Amino acid sequence: MEKAVEKYFPEHSNWDLPKFRQEQAEDIQIIAQGLKYTPSLVIYDNGEGQHPEDFDDTFLSLLRGNKNEIHFVQGKYNMGGSGALVFCGDKRYQLIGSRRYDESGDFGFTLLRRHPLSGEERTRKKNTWYEYLKIDGSIPSFPIGNGLDLGLHNRPFTTGSILKLYSYNLPSGAKSIITRDLNRHLNEFLFEPALPVYTIEGRRDKYPHDKNPERDLYGLKRRLEDxxxxxxxxxxxxxxxxxxxxxxxxxxxxxxxxxxxxxxxxxxxxxxxxxxxxxxxxxxxxxxxxxxxxxxxxxxxxxxxxxxxxxxxxxxxxxxxxxxxxxxxxxxxxxxxxxxxxxxxxxxxxxxxxxxxxxxxxxxxxxxxSMNVESESTKDLVRQFAENLSMDEDMTKLLNQTLKLDQRSDNGKQKRKSPSSKQRKNSSRGGDKPSFEGHRHPSYFNLRSGQDVDGRRVITTPLGGQRTVKFETDVEDQYFDRVRDPGDLKISILDYSPNETKGGDELGHPDQVSDIFDIVKSSPDKGKIRVRMKPKSNVSVGDAYQTKVSLSAPGQNLEEIFWVKIGKPRKNNGSTKTEKSEPDLDNLIGLPELIPVFESADKGKATWANLADVIDMDYGTIMHPFVNEEDRLEKIFVNMDSRVLLNYKSSQSGEEGIKIAENRYLSSVYFHTLFLYTITKNRGYQIKQPPEDGYSQPEEVELGDYLKDVFDSYYSEFLLNFETGVLIEAIAD
Known part of the structure; x- marks a missing residue:
């Protein structure tokens, strides 16, 4: 596809400029017409076009494989046009019109539809079928001279193809202004299209306040960069x-x-x-x-x-x-x-x-x-809560399966000590390093790995293992990935020296890199480029390959040449992991950290503001569970200024009553979160939510998101205000 664009559209680099992009986009247009929520879509393509007599073998054929040898088109199964029919209203109508690009024939057209079964056919037929219009056995056609006014943007129809999809059932979120909503949808599916496209809102009377009735689209990649x-x-x-x-x-x-x-x-x-x-x-x-x-x-x-x-x-x-x-x-x-x-x-x-x-x-x-905010220690509070729980052995084991509770030594101290907040800050900062300012194009490219051996730069990678080769440059991080004028890193094999067991050190024929190594190339990261090389199974210890790595640059590529030698496999030191002894579960060390969060800093150190980069808390939020990369419930952030708690405290009297209310709120939210998470996780339940559009597959909901929503949706209020004793008395009466 990329080569086809280079060949047939030599001015394609200008499409990054709005004026040139819009001019090119006029050759492919999507126009909304008709009703507000079920518009008809007109799709125009100023491409090859077809003669009317060829419709049967092109637009109207299925499974012919007539594009299988053309590498710069997406079509493979020859079913693309028919795929839209099922979304074309109740009657499934679709109009196709076309004229050959060289104006050598007439304009041909046909109408496709789902066959409406008659009463008699309903008793004999299991299914309906699709059919298309012919007149006297031929696709209808007529000459159009200088063109037809078909409502296209900024031009008449002269050549190419045009389709009209009647009463098209657009997905949820794309039923409004198509130059905004459908445009975004299409950009997601066309991540980096070969050609730009125009979306045009033809229902101006339906959206009189829309200021952009025409918008070009050129793929999500360019939107991200813009x-x-x-x-x-x-x-x-x-x-x-x-x-x-x-x-x-x-x-x-x-x-x-x-x-x-x-x-x-x-x-x-x-x-x-x-x-x-x-x-x-x-x-x-x-x-x-x-x-x-x-x-x-x-x-x-x-x-x-x-x-x-x-x-x-x-x-x-x-x-x-x-x-x-x-x-x-x-x-x-x-x-x-x-x-x-x-x-x-x-x-x-x-x-x-x-x-x-x-x-x-x-x-x-x-x-x-950014979640490691300083907070008053709540370990004693959690311990106090836990001591009042009646937990049998099975319940404790259930917790341990999910939380992997840590051991405690005989003197009651934890065996592993968590890093201090100061250590965490230093670790996250990584030291005071000067900021890197990358250039648009590289001016140097230097190898930073290997050793000099007999005048040659040699990098040894173990057989069965891998080696990361490091380079240094001054180019910006987006050099390989930007849309405009991207760069590239290429690796090639120049020479080959087999090991002595294969017959001395006579030079052999160079091989492709892909025949010798699995390669992972990273994009620049603050002046560093890493290439990971993993030898394949067909090489031997002692083999050496002269390798060239080239970084593209204006004028002349920057190159580094070195030898990669296959070393001996790394030895296993023979140590085996011993099974961990059963932890002392009675102390429950390893439970998720309880972090009370407050609206303002005068109430506590953990606040809505200093967690705002990762957690969104307001008066309607109850808690936020954090599940780490090991799939463990690591922290439970509990909002101490939630509307639910403030209302509950207002019904209490005295300082002691308010303190009891806060502790009840903390313990209820904390342990209900803990046990709901643990049970749901261990049972392997999956939570799914119906899609917004009503017809897509249900989406799986993360367990943490589900629990947060449950607590925000009156569950916490129920926990605070529901009294089992009162209910029993009511039933007894």
């Missing part, structure tokens, strides 16, 4: 080449800011979802820039274990360069979701593995460190 300063905190990428997937993929991560424009966490999450996640596609897999499948937030929470980032992370996986057979097993024929099979599992595991050892790990740690 709004980077406002929304994006960090961007990085990994180029992964592995024999497990039979090719290479590129993983790009976009990490959103936790707060934008002074908005609260809740408002920020809502704004990010509205702008970029209308379809909750958090991990998208694309071929030639078009999304073919996706994961929701469950991948971030379940596979990565980075729940804090689930609302602030977009992962794009480009699988265009995968082995064709492997890629064909990934996606359904509809190209809207992933298959469930060995190939998709392998790819999922690879993406998760690489991201968990990437920059994303440090980003998660930094976000998590």
């Amino acid at each position: 709004k980077q300063d406002k929304y994006i905190d960090e961007t990085f990428s990994l180029d992964c080449e592995s024999e497990d997937i039979g090719g290479k993929i590129k993983i790009t991560c976009y990490v959103f800011k936790s707060r934008i424009d002074g908005k609260s966490v809740k408002e920020t999450k809502k704004a990010i979802r509205s702008e970029f996640f209308q379809n909750n596609m958090r991990v998208v897999f694309s071929v030639n820039g078009q999304v073919h499948g996706h994961y929701t937030t469950e991948f971030i929470s379940r596979s990565l274990k980075y729940g804090l980032l689930k609302n602030y992370l977009l992962i794009h996986v480009d699988v265009t360069d995968l082995d064709v057979e492997f890629r064909n097993e990934l996606f359904m024929a509809s190209r809207d979701r992933l298959k469930q099979g060995d190939e998709s599992s392998t790819l999922r595991n690879l993406v998760a593995k690489e991201l968990k050892s990437s920059r994303l790990k440090d980003i998660y740690k930094r976000r998590k460190s």
Whole structure:
């Protein structure tokens, strides 16, 4: 696809400028006409076009495979046009018109519909079918001279193709102004389209206050880059080449800011979802820039274990360069979701593995460190609560299965000591380092790994292991991933020296890098570029490969040449992990940390404000459970200025009564959260919520989000005001 754009659209670099992009976008238009909520959509493509006599073998054919040899089109199954029919109102009407690009024939048209069964047919037929219009056995056609006025933007119809989808059933969230709502939806599915597209709102009378009735769209990648300063905190990428997937993929991560424009966490999450996640596609897999499948937030929470980032992370996986057979097993024929099979599992595991050892790990740690607010110790309070619980052995074991309670020594002191707040701060800061200012293009590229051996730079990587090769440069972090003028890092093998057991040190023929190593290339990170090299099984200890790594730069690429030698496998030191002894469960050390949170600092150290980057608290919030990357309930933040508690305290008298009320609130919220989480987790229950659009698959809800919503929805008020004794007395009476 990329090569086709270079060949047929040599001026494509100008499309980054609005004027040139809009001129090109006029060749592909989507126009809304008719009713407000079930509009008819007109789709115009000033492309190849078809002669009327060829309609049967092109627009109206199914499963012909007539695009299978054309690598710069997405079509494979020859069913694309028919896929829209099921959304075209109750009657399923669709109009197709076309004229060949060279104006050598007439304009042809036909009308498709679902056949309406007659009363007699209903008794004989199990199903209906689709049919299309012919007159006297031919597709109707007529000459159009200089063109037709078909309501296109800024031009008559002369050549190309045009479709009208009648009463189209748009998804929820896209039924309003299409230049805003449908535009956003399409951008999500067209992550990096080859050509820009125009969306045009033709129902001006329905939306008289809309100031932008025409908007071009050019893919989510460009939207992200255009709004980077406002929304994006960090961007990085990994180029992964592995024999497990039979090719290479590129993983790009976009990490959103936790707060934008002074908005609260809740408002920020809502704004990010509205702008970029209308379809909750958090991990998208694309071929030639078009999304073919996706994961929701469950991948971030379940596979990565980075729940804090689930609302602030977009992962794009480009699988265009995968082995064709492997890629064909990934996606359904509809190209809207992933298959469930060995190939998709392998790819999922690879993406998760690489991201968990990437920059994303440090980003998660930094976000998590913002939750380490100083708070009055509540361990004694938790201990006091726990001592008053009647907990038998089975209940204690249940807690231990989820929480992994720590041991205590005989003298009652914890064996492991948590780092102090000062240590945590120093750790999260990473020292006072000068800020890095990257340039748009690199001016140097230096190898920072290996040793000099006999005048040659040599890097040894163990057989069966891997080695990270480090480089230093001065280019900006987005160099590999930006839309405009991106750079690249290429690795090639120049020479080969076999080990002595293969016949001395005579030079052999150079091989492809992919034949020798699995490669993971990271994008620049504050002047550092890392390349991880893992030898494949077909190499031997002692083999050496002269390797060239080139960083693209204006004028002349920057290069480093070195030798990679295959070393002996790393030895296992023979130590084996011994099973941990059963912990002393009676003390319940290892329970989640209880953190009371207050509206203002005069009431306590943990406040709404100093947690505002990760937790959104107001008077309606009761608690926030934090589940760490080990899938353990680590902290329970309890809002001490919730409306529920304030109302409950107002009914109490005296300082002692208020203190009892606060302790009851703390203990009720804390332990109900603890046990609901533990039981639900151990039983393996999954919570799903109906989708907003009413027809998509139900979405799985994270357990922490579910519990937070339960407590915010009157459950805590019930716990405080429900008296079992009063109920028993009422029943007895």
